[in-house]
Amino acid sequence: MSKPVVLIAEELSPATVAALGPDFEIRHCNGADRDELLPAIADVDAILVRSATKVDAEALAAASHLKVVARAGVGLDNVDVKAATQNGVMVVNAPTSNIVSAAELAVALMLAAARHISPAHAALRNGEWKRSKYTGIELYEKTVGIVGLGRIGVLVAQRLSAFGMNVIAYDPYVQAGRAAQMGVRMVTLDELLAEADFLSVHLPKTPETVGLIGAEELAKAKPSLVLVNAARGGIVDEAALYDALKTGQIAAAGLDVFAKEPCTDSPLFELENVVATPHLGASTDEAQEKAGIAVARSVRLALNGELVPDA
Numbered sequence: 001m002s003k004p005v006v007l008i009a010e011e012l013s014p015a016t017v018a019a020l021g022p023d024f025e026i027r028h029c030n031g032a033d034r035d036e037l038l039p040a041i042a043d044v045d046a047i048l049v050r051s052a053t054k055v056d057a058e059a060l061a062a063a064s065h066l067k068v069v070a071r072a073g074v075g076l077d078n079v080d081v082k083a084a085t086q087n088g089v090m091v092v093n094a095p096t097s098n099i100v101s102a103a104e105l106a107v108a109l110m111l112a113a114a115r116h117i118s119p120a121h122a123a124l125r126n127g128e129w130k131r132s133k134y135t136g137i138e139l140y141e142k143t144v145g146i147v148g149l150g151r152i153g154v155l156v157a158q159r160l161s162a163f164g165m166n167v168i169a170y171d172p173y174v175q176a177g178r179a180a181q182m183g184v185r186m187v188t189l190d191e192l193l194a195e196a197d198f199l200s201v202h203l204p205k206t207p208e209t210v211g212l213i214g215a216e217e218l219a220k221a222k223p224s225l226v227l228v229n230a231a232r233g234g235i236v237d238e239a240a241l242y243d244a245l246k247t248g249q250i251a252a253a254g255l256d257v258f259a260k261e262p263c264t265d266s267p268l269f270e271l272e273n274v275v276a277t278p279h280l281g282a283s284t285d286e287a288q289e290k291a292g293i294a295v296a297r298s299v300r301l302a303l304n305g306e307l308v309p310d311a
């Protein structure tokens with residue numbers, strides 16, 4: 001009897017294949033390439049992806065045997081969950097696998113932007129020893145505004161509290177009492193924009209959050225604001241951010257995510273007050289191993305007709 005087929009459409013931790021076990025035929029493809037993905041998905045029982053593969057209505061329509069879409073990570077914005085459900089395809093993810101890694105990268109970008117690490121490093125490699133040009137600012141006793149106090153936002157708040165920061169947050173779904181237990185004061189978005197010295201975005205990408213921070217919002221911020229987005233591109237409007245950084249309306253930005261990815265050519269990359277990374281939030285050995293094992297387990301259970309527990 002032939003084994004159920006699992007298609008791994010992006011580079012995943014080797015632990016993923018080990019956790020799937022011997023009962024499946026494993027195939028690989030480059031899911032970011034539609035010409036490879038559409039024929040490859042046609043006869044598989046499950047597909048495993050990160051964020052570069054768009055499992056949209058077209059891909060689902062091409063997949064006549066598909067039973068499970070597994071997202072080795074948190075965000076489901078590259079999977080058309082509604083179309084999958086309509087086609088009877090289960091969607092699973094690994095909602096806690098990379099939250100520590102994402103939180104740590106947000107803090108890293110904040111420190112890098114505050115201390116000009118990226119331009120100072122580039123200058124030094126260029127033979128320039130410029131100490132006063134790259135004078136930075138401390139996080140200590142500054143106010144950080146967390147936009148989105150979910151799993152990752154909470155981890156960022158805890159880490160920045162340890163730096164001696166005053167933590168405020170905007171999240172319409174979080175009660176002030178619960179946040180206060182963590183030492184976080186809940187505020188409106190306008191209050192956050194007016195008070196924050198640092199701002200870090202930790203929201204999923206949904207129609208409601210796209211463009212949440214645009215020109216109007218940035219105009220309310222302090223000129224010294226350092227903004228970090230390691231959540232999803234497009235939540236902060238890139239054109240408005242560029243203008244705000246270029247004109248000194250805000251001071252600096254640390255960006256890991258972009259409205260359109262991959263993104264190798266952006267006017268933002270020309271600014272010295274921007275430090276940018278190519279969507280590396282979840283790219284640690286630990287997060288990839290946890291994500292791979294978690295989704296492999298869910299796929300195994302689903303294809304064996306067993307109950308898939310909530311992660």
Ligand code: MLT
Nearest residue numbers: 050051073074075098282
């Ligand atoms: C996530 O949503 O979990 C990350 O963006 C995942 C990734 O980079 O694969």
